[in-house]
Amino acid sequence: GGVAIRQSTRTTLVLSGVGFSVRRPDSRLIGSAGYRATGAVNYRTTNRTTIGASYQYLNFEFARAYGGSELHGPILSIAHRLSRNVDLSLAGGVLLARTFGTQEVTLSPEVAALLGRATGVEAFTRNDLLPQIFASAGYALERSRFTASFMTGVTPGNGVLLTSQRRAGMLGYSFTGIRKLSLGASARYSQTLSKSIAADTLSNFSVGGGMNYAITRWVNISSQLDYRTFRSGGIPGREGFAFSLGLLVSPARIPLSIW
Numbered sequence: 001g002g003v004a005i006r007q008s009t010r011t012t013l014v015l016s017g018v019g020f021s022v023r024r025p026d027s028r029l030i031g032s033a034g035y036r037a038t039g040a041v042n043y044r045t046t047n048r049t050t051i052g053a054s055y056q057y058l059n060f061e062f063a064r065a066y067g068g069s070e071l072h073g074p075i076l077s078i079a080h081r082l083s084r085n086v087d088l089s090l091a092g093g094v095l096l097a098r099t100f101g102t103q104e105v106t107l108s109p110e111v112a113a114l115l116g117r118a119t120g121v122e123a124f125t126r127n128d129l130l131p132q133i134f135a136s137a138g139y140a141l142e143r144s145r146f147t148a149s150f151m152t153g154v155t156p157g158n159g160v161l162l163t164s165q166r167r168a169g170m171l172g173y174s175f176t177g178i179r180k181l182s183l184g185a186s187a188r189y190s191q192t193l194s195k196s197i198a199a200d201t202l203s204n205f206s207v208g209g210g211m212n213y214a215i216t217r218w219v220n221i222s223s224q225l226d227y228r229t230f231r232s233g234g235i236p237g238r239e240g241f242a243f244s245l246g247l248l249v250s251p252a253r254i255p256l257s258i259w
Contacts, residue, residue, distance in 0.1 A: 014040040014054075022156075023063065029159035031063035042077075052077040058095075060156040060163055066123070067101030067196055069163040071154060075132055085141065091134040095154060099163050099196045100125045128195055130154060130165055143177035155192070162196040180214040200233030212248065220248040 002016030021033040040054030058071040075093030082088060105122050112118050136149035150169045157164050168190035176182040185208070192202040208226030215221055222245070229239040 010044045012042045014038070014042065020156075022159075024159050026159075027064070030065045030157070030162065031159070032060060032156040032162075033063070034058065034060040034156055048081040050079045052079075052091075054093075056095075058154065062101075062157075062162055065101070065162070067099070067162055069097055069099045069156075069196065071095045071097045071130070073132070077134075085139055087138045087140070089134070089136050091132070093132045095130045095132055097128045097130050097154070097163070097195065098125065099128070101162065101196045126196070130195070144173065144175045147172040147174075154195075157194070157196075158192070158202075161192060161194040161202065164192045164194050164196075166190055166192045182212045183209070184211070185209045202230065202232045204231075205229045206242075208242075218249055218251060220250060222246050222248050 002014065005013040005015075007013060015038070017035065017037045019035040021031075023031045036056060036058045038054055038056040040052055042050055042052040044050045054075045054077070056072065056075065058069070060069040060071075062068060073093055073095040075091050077089065077091035079087070079089040100123070102121050102123050104119050107115065107118060107120050111120075131152055132154075133150070133152040135151070136147065138148075139146040148169075148171050150167075152165065152167045155164050155166050156162070168188060170186060170188045172184060172186035174182060174184040187207045188205070190204045192204070206226045206228040208224060210222065210224035212220045212222045224242075224244045226242045227239070228242055229237065231237050
């Protein structure tokens, strides 16, 4: 939920909040819950350029595991329209992250001899300074749009990794030249590195396509089909297909763009 308040023809204040909860049926996977609160101010310097500053606070907690994260920090942004068809946006900042949890450690020979085991579990608290970068470029025609983006951000993990830093890049194309129908294609690559437990980097590549179809003026049916590959130090490689289907509500007069 959020609200945008236009203070003047040039200045806008934005307040928003996001909450989430993920529960996983497999007891070996770790669920998560958390929230994010953001306050921002945007100022339009010219009819083509807008600058902004925001501050965000995030909190992650994990079910079935002792652990959590508290993160907060500022972000500065600029959006500029180079021409009628080309637009650019860039945002950057840092997050101060305080993470706590447990990790497996190797016991000293003396303690291992007493306990009869070579490893143990210890609690930890770790402080990190994590960069936040968001960059995108778009080229728009009357009925189509090309998009390229890159981001470095923080995620609550995927059920195996907990609080993680994620780097991702995307290339996408969307076409809205068919009545009631829009089509899109994209390719993505990402790397996820855990910031709470010692773990290998997880790499993911996907390529696929999607469509939106306007059932009524307000309701769209949306679908996406992707081919995905996953790699990490502990897993030589996994691959497969993913399909999603859902409904979108929007008052747009033309089919929603995929990207």
